[in-house]
Amino acid sequence: MGEDVRLRAVVALAQAMAAAHTPREFWRAAALGARDGLGGTFAALSVWERDHGRLKVLVNAGERAVGEEEFPDAETYPVHQFPEITEFLHEQWAGGGEPDAWVETAGDRVTTGRVTGLRRRGRGCCVVAPIVLHGRAWGELYVARPAGVPVFDRDDADFAAVLAAVVAAGIAQAERLEEVRKLAFTDPLTGLANRRAVDTRLDEAVERYRADGSVVSLVVCDLNGLKRVNDTHGHAVGDRLLERFGSVLSRCGAMLPGALSARLGGDEFCLLSVGPTSDEVVAVAEELCVRAGELELGEGVACGVASTGDPIGPLKSARRLFRLADAAQYRAKAARSSKPVVAGRDGTVIQLADAPPGARDRRRFRDAPPV
Numbered sequence: 001m002g003e004d005v006r007l008r009a010v011v012a013l014a015q016a017m018a019a020a021h022t023p024r025e026f027w028r029a030a031a032l033g034a035r036d037g038l039g040g041t042f043a044a045l046s047v048w049e050r051d052h053g054r055l056k057v058l059v060n061a062g063e064r065a066v067g068e069e070e071f072p073d074a075e076t077y078p079v080h081q082f083p084e085i086t087e088f089l090h091e092q093w094a095g096g097g098e099p100d101a102w103v104e105t106a107g108d109r110v111t112t113g114r115v116t117g118l119r120r121r122g123r124g125c126c127v128v129a130p131i132v133l134h135g136r137a138w139g140e141l142y143v144a145r146p147a148g149v150p151v152f153d154r155d156d157a158d159f160a161a162v163l164a165a166v167v168a169a170g171i172a173q174a175e176r177l178e179e180v181r182k183l184a185f186t187d188p189l190t191g192l193a194n195r196r197a198v199d200t201r202l203d204e205a206v207e208r209y210r211a212d213g214s215v216v217s218l219v220v221c222d223l224n225g226l227k228r229v230n231d232t233h234g235h236a237v238g239d240r241l242l243e244r245f246g247s248v249l250s251r252c253g254a255m256l257p258g259a260l261s262a263r264l265g266g267d268e269f270c271l272l273s274v275g276p277t278s279d280e281v282v283a284v285a286e287e288l289c290v291r292a293g294e295l296e297l298g299e300g301v302a303c304g305v306a307s308t309g310d311p312i313g314p315l316k317s318a319r320r321l322f323r324l325a326d327a328a329q330y331r332a333k334a335a336r337s338s339k340p341v342v343a344g345r346d347g348t349v350i351q352l353a354d355a356p357p358g359a360r361d362r363r364r365f366r367d368a369p370p371v
Contacts, residue, residue, distance in 0.1 A: 006037065006159055006162075009033070009036065009037030009163075010037070010162065010163065010166055012033060012036070012037075013029075013030070013033030013034065013037060013163060013166050013167070014166055014169075014170070016029035016030075016032070016033050017029045017030055017033070017166075017167070017170040018170070023058075023174070024059070024071055026170065026171075026174060027045050027058045027059040027071075028059050028061055028070075030045050030059075030141070030167045030170065030171075031043040031044060031045045031059050031060075031061035031062070031141075032061045032062065033163070034141050034143050034160070034163045034164075034167070035061060035062050035143055037159070037163055038127060038143045038152070038156055038159065038160060038163070039145070039156075040062070040127075040143040040144055040145050041062050041063045041144065041145055041146055042060070042061070042062040042063050042064065042065075042123065042143070042144045042145075043060075043061050043062055043141070043142060043143045043144070044057055044058075044059065044060050044061070044141075044142040045057075045058045045059050045061075045131075045139065045140075045141060045142075045167070046058060046077075046139045046140050046142065047138060047139035048079065048137055048138065048139050048140075049076075050190070050191045050192050050246065050247075050250045050261065051186075051191075051192050051193040051197070051250070051253075051260050051261050051262060052076075052250075052253070052254070052258065052259065052260065052261070053078060053079050053080070053250040053251060053252070053253040053254025053255075053259065053261060054076040054077060054078050054079055054254055055076065055077045055079060055082060055139065055140065056075070056076045057072050057075040057076070057077075058071070058139075059071055060072065060075075063146075065120075065121035065122065065123075068121075077113065078254035078255065079250065079251050079254045080251050080252070080254045080255055081113045081254075082112075082113050082114070100130075100157075100161060101127055101128060101129035101130070101157040101158070101160040101161040101164065102127070102128055102157060103125060103126070103127050103128075103151065103152045103153070103154075103156070103157050104118065104125065104126055104128065105118070105124065105125040105126075105151050106118040106119050106123065106124050106125065106147060114126060114128065118144065122146065122147060123144045123145065123146055123147060124144075124145055124146055124147035124148060124149060124151060125144065125145050125151035125152050126142055126143065126144040126145075126152070127142075127143050127144075127152040127156055127157050127160045128140055128141070128142050128160075129141045129157075129160040129161050129163065129164035130164065131164050131167055131168045131171065132164075132165075132168055133168055133171060133172055133175070134172075136191060136243075138168065138171065140164075141160065141163065141164045141167055143160065184196065185197040185200075187246075187262070187263040189239060189242055189243060189246075189263070190242060190243055190246030190247075190263050191246065192246050192249070192250065192261050192262050192263045192269070193260055193261065193262035193263075194262060194263065194264075194265075195262070195264045195265060197260070197262060198260065198262045198264065198270060198272060199318075201260050201272055202216075202218070202272060202318040202321070202322070203318050205272065205274045205318070206315065206317070206318045206321070208274060209274075209308055209315065214274055214275055215273075215274070215275060215276065215277055215278060215307060215308050215309040216272075216273070216274050216307070216308045216315075216321065217272075217273040217274075217276070217278055217281040217305065217306070217307035217308070217309065218270060218271070218272055218273075218305070218306050218307070218321050218322060218324075218325040219270060219271040219272075219273075219281065219284075219285050219288070219303060219304070219305050219325065219340070220264075220268065220269075220270045220303070220304045220305075220306075220322075220325040220326050220328070220329040221249070221268065221269040221270065221271075221288070221292075221301045221302065221303050221304075221329065222267055222268050222269075222301065222302040222303075222329055222333055223241070223242065223245050223267040223268075223269065223292070223298065223301050224298065224299035224300050224301060224302060224333075225297070225298055225299030225300075226238055226241065226242070226266075226267040228299070229241055229297050229298070233297065237297065241295065241297055241298055242263070242267070244295055244298075245269065245292060245295060245298065245301070246261070246263060246269070248288065248291045248292060248295070249261045249269055249271060249288065251291075252271070252284050252287050252288040252291065253271050253273075253284070255284050255287070256271070256273045256275075256276045256280065256281060256284055257275065257276070258273070258274060258275060259271055259272060259273040259274075259276075260272040260273075270325070271284070271285075271288075277309055278305075278307035278308075278309030278310050278342075279309075281305060281307055281309075282305055282307075282340060282342055285303050285305050285340040286339055286340060288301065288303060288340075289301055289303050289338060289339055289340060293338065300338060302329050302330075302332040302333035302337070303329060303332055303337075303339075303340035303341070304324075304325045304326065304327065304328025304329030304330065304331065304332055304340060304341050304342075304343070304349075305325060305328055305340050305341070305342045305343065306321050306322075306324035306325035306328060306342075306343040306344075306349075307342075307343075307344075308321070310342060310343065310344030310345060311344045312324055312343050312344045312350060313350065320353075323353040323354075324343040324344075324349060324350065324353045325343065326353070327343065327349045327350075327352040327353035328340070328341040328342060328343045328346065328349045329341070330352065331346060331348065331349055331352065
């Protein structure tokens, strides 16, 4: 494809996005512009919902396969099935590299989630380009061609990265209009939910537990070694460690459908799950501990779990579940445990959570009732 053709494609994409009046019009313009610019027949635009650990498809444009909706309400994919989107920022770009796109074909020997999708929908190849905003992966641009036509090559992948950058610029402008609303419930450093979002969701979860018995589980994490990293390497490196752990938390949280991943503040994070069993939540917490232990410069994570699926006694309020998970995390921290401590399975956690503030050898837990 000639340089003039590609330049016109970039201009057409930018103009089409600028002319959009609604989010859906914008998404469709971005996808169709990328499809046409890359000579594909189908394109999709997806966003990485960090707090839910999933890629959510915003639009499917062009020649759609059976079952594909133009603006799907619930087409999502857990990011742990597509780890590239969580790994690229930290593994590829942290050293000063640029966002890169890649090509996958239905004939690839390594069967990834995307390769499986190509085969299922009768497509021959796709090119995937991460969309990056403010140095953080926002989502991805996906363009496909049918089977039986030439597959995308390296030049196409490079051009896809250019188109993704153009789309990112358009998204940045559109997102400024939503910034105030998002800041109310989002941690600005990691992109995860914040404490306000957790409090709101936890109250709703406890109400659901009372109504139908749904299992509600809370995992509270304290990232070890952050102060040492800040003191030794500087706060910029410490922030990068926090961001990296946030990505790991989002990826692990994706294993629990509908889970909310959040940063409570400082080096404290949490995972809120409604529905999955306590054993499933503990298994994810164990995976989280393993992955946190592999982070460069980090010293692992202290992890506590409290779940209505375990014998924790009456749950009179959401605050009690929080105190139990917090007490379990404190036990894990004090014992330097490489595995999560679970309230109701460790005999001292409930006593610790119910002890009055100021008791010897324990900290004052969040939201503990006054003496």
